[in-house]
Amino acid sequence: xxxxxxxxRILFSAIVALVLTVLPLPPYxxxxxxxxLVLTVLxxxxAAPWAGGIGLGxxxxxxxxxxxxxxxxxxxxxxxxxxxVTAREHQRIRSKPLFQxxxxxxxxxxxxxxxxxxxxxWTGHPLTSPLRWIHALTGAIIWAPASIILAQGRRx
Amino acid sequence: xxxxxxGHRSQARGPSLGFRFTLYAILSLVVMFLDQRHGWxxxxxxxxxxxxxxVQVAVSSPSSAWTWLQQVTxxxxxxxxxxxxxxxxxxxxxxxxxxxxxxxxxxGELRGxxxxxxxxxxxxxxxxxVNIHLDSLRQRILINRGSTNGVFKAQVVLDDKxxxxxxxxxxxxxxxxxxxxDPEHAIPVQVERTGLRTIAVxxxxxxxxxxxxxxxNADVKPGDVLVTSGLGGVFPTGYPVARVTEVHRDxxxxxxQVRAIPFANVxxxxxxxxxxxxxxxxxxxALTTTGDLPIGNKNLQxxxxxxxxxKPAPSAPADSAPTSPAAQSSNASASARKxxxxxxxxxxxxxxxxxxxxxxxRVPAAGAPRNSKDSAAGEAPPxxxxxxxxxxxxxATPRNQ
Numbered sequence: 001x002x003x004x005x006x007x008x009r010i011l012f013s014a015i016v017a018l019v020l021t022v023l024p025l026p027p028y029x030x031x032x033x034x035x036x037l038v039l040t041v042l043x044x045x046x047a048a049p050w051a052g053g054i055g056l057g058x059x060x061x062x063x064x065x066x067x068x069x070x071x072x073x074x075x076x077x078x079x080x081x082x083x084x085v086t087a088r089e090h091q092r093i094r095s096k097p098l099f100q101x102x103x104x105x106x107x108x109x110x111x112x113x114x115x116x117x118x119x120x121x122w123t124g125h126p127l128t129s130p131l132r133w134i135h136a137l138t139g140a141i142i143w144a145p146a147s148i149i150l151a152q153g154r155r156x
Numbered sequence: 157x158x159x160x161x162x163g164h165r166s167q168a169r170g171p172s173l174g175f176r177f178t179l180y181a182i183l184s185l186v187v188m189f190l191d192q193r194h195g196w197x198x199x200x201x202x203x204x205x206x207x208x209x210x211v212q213v214a215v216s217s218p219s220s221a222w223t224w225l226q227q228v229t230x231x232x233x234x235x236x237x238x239x240x241x242x243x244x245x246x247x248x249x250x251x252x253x254x255x256x257x258x259x260x261x262x263x264g265e266l267r268g269x270x271x272x273x274x275x276x277x278x279x280x281x282x283x284x285x286v287n288i289h290l291d292s293l294r295q296r297i298l299i300n301r302g303s304t305n306g307v308f309k310a311q312v313v314l315d316d317k318x319x320x321x322x323x324x325x326x327x328x329x330x331x332x333x334x335x336x337x338d339p340e341h342a343i344p345v346q347v348e349r350t351g352l353r354t355i356a357v358x359x360x361x362x363x364x365x366x367x368x369x370x371x372x373n374a375d376v377k378p379g380d381v382l383v384t385s386g387l388g389g390v391f392p393t394g395y396p397v398a399r400v401t402e403v404h405r406d407x408x409x410x411x412x413q414v415r416a417i418p419f420a421n422v423x424x425x426x427x428x429x430x431x432x433x434x435x436x437x438x439x440x441x442a443l444t445t446t447g448d449l450p451i452g453n454k455n456l457q458x459x460x461x462x463x464x465x466x467k468p469a470p471s472a473p474a475d476s477a478p479t480s481p482a483a484q485s486s487n488a489s490a491s492a493r494k495x496x497x498x499x500x501x502x503x504x505x506x507x508x509x510x511x512x513x514x515x516x517x518r519v520p521a522a523g524a525p526r527n528s529k530d531s532a533a534g535e536a537p538p539x540x541x542x543x544x545x546x547x548x549x550x551x552a553t554p555r556n557q
Contacts, residue, residue, distance in 0.1 A: 058180045068291040073187035084177035
């Protein structure tokens with residue numbers, strides 16, 4: 001793979017993921033919906049850390065902040081942190097079968113939610129509903145199909 | 157670093173992963189600090205919100221296209237039926253507002269004014285809700301009006317039934333609205349029946365509000381209507397907010413647990429109203445504070461409750477009882493100001509608005525206790541044990557002196 005091909009694809013998939021993230025849905029689906037943008041960024045930081053990585057994570061996080069964050073920079077920091085970890089460990093993660101990858105993603109997403117939760121608390125916008133942790137779970141469940149779809153896009 | 161074979165160009169490209177992460181982390185901390193502390197990022201947020209607006213419109217376009225398609229293909233009969241319904245509704249509203257002019261003049265006379273007051277709402281602007289999802293746990297919506305339409309931060313947003321919320325972030329063409337049902341939102345309200353003031357906090361599930369600061373013996377019951385009280389500097393007086401649905405009194409708990417359902421159709425609205433208010437109107441939001449009290453200023457801190465004044469027996473007939481509404485409202489507002497110490501300031505048997513004869517002389521938007529400004533600042537107004545004119549809370553008493 002050339003290094004320029006993923007960039008366009010990464011941008012395209014990130015935009016699609018953003019659209020999926022903010023698409024209006026009925027409330028019960030809404031609660032379960034994972035943050036597709038976070039998943040996509042994680043995927044690219046594992047599959048192509050030289051093209052995606054922390055910068056992509058930070059800017060996507062900033063975008064999420066504008067859409068949903070009470071404080072600018074909150075999701076940016078959290079997403080940069082988790083992309084740092086996944087980009088550093090991308091070889092170990094990539095070599096695992098999909099199921100184990102999902103478990104790793106669960107831990108990573110939980111860490112991401114935890115960071116956002118902490119910053120929420122520090123900045124005085126606490127949101128203590130236990131429902132917020134569902135996103136990590138649904139994200140981990142959707143990781144396998146999502147990564148298969150994204151990989152298809154990469155090879156075609 | 158740890159990655160090497162994954163990308164053949166990775167090593168050649170600039171600084172290491174850890175360095176880049178540190179850079180971005182510091183950057184986001186700075187951004188967060190600026191945004192949180194001083195609002196210096198307001199400008200940047202404005203720009204980013206402008207940049208994000210096309211995406212938001214694009215995302216919401218399928219659903220708006222669907223609505224448009226439905227409208228276009230609507231049959232003649234359906235249109236005719238809707239037309240008839242609207243016409244009927246208009247007649248009803250006309251009937252209801254027929255006496256408005258007379259009542260407004262009457263109210264002005266009671267207040268000792270020479271002319272009737274204009275309505276508190278100076279102008280309004282309809283805005284459509286951009287149909288996108290912001291955050292499922294926070295109750296926020298995006299509307300398609302922004303600073304180019306004159307929208308400002310902390311502007312009141314209504315629908316045709318009642319208060320919906322206020323704007324939080326304003327972009328050039330769009331604005332984010334925090335709903336009254338958001339767990340972070342609190343709206344100062346007043347029980348319409350008794351004049352009791354308190355604060356309604358969003359419960360976070362889009363259909364209910366909680367009134368967490370009412371003492372166990374407060375006079376509130378299911379069915380009570382909550383209207384805005386005019387304190388807090390954002391919402392003007394007298395707009396309907398919610399209806400009380402359940403009241404739980406536990407002998408062990410010092411506070412009652414009260415729930416209310418908002419009048420506004422927070423879930424199903426497609427269109428909302430942005431409202432500009434006359435600032436010199438008595439019903440305008442009291443501009444005592446800008447929203448946050450600086451810590452340490454003693455004058456702005458909650459004051460101890462005023463010593464109890466001699467009152468007649470609480471069982472006295474309501475219309476002759478000089479339980480001066482001024483004193484009562486100052487008590488109520490004091491308790492609203494320092495919600496955690498109920499200390500018996502609220503009169504449990506507040507005088508019911510008896511006297512049905514003049515009770516309808518209530519102009520919806522003009523029930524503003526003018527003294528709310530003073531009492532909110534901490535100093536109790538001079539209590540005048542003067543009989544209120546005809547059962548109405550004597551709004552104008554402090555000004556007539």
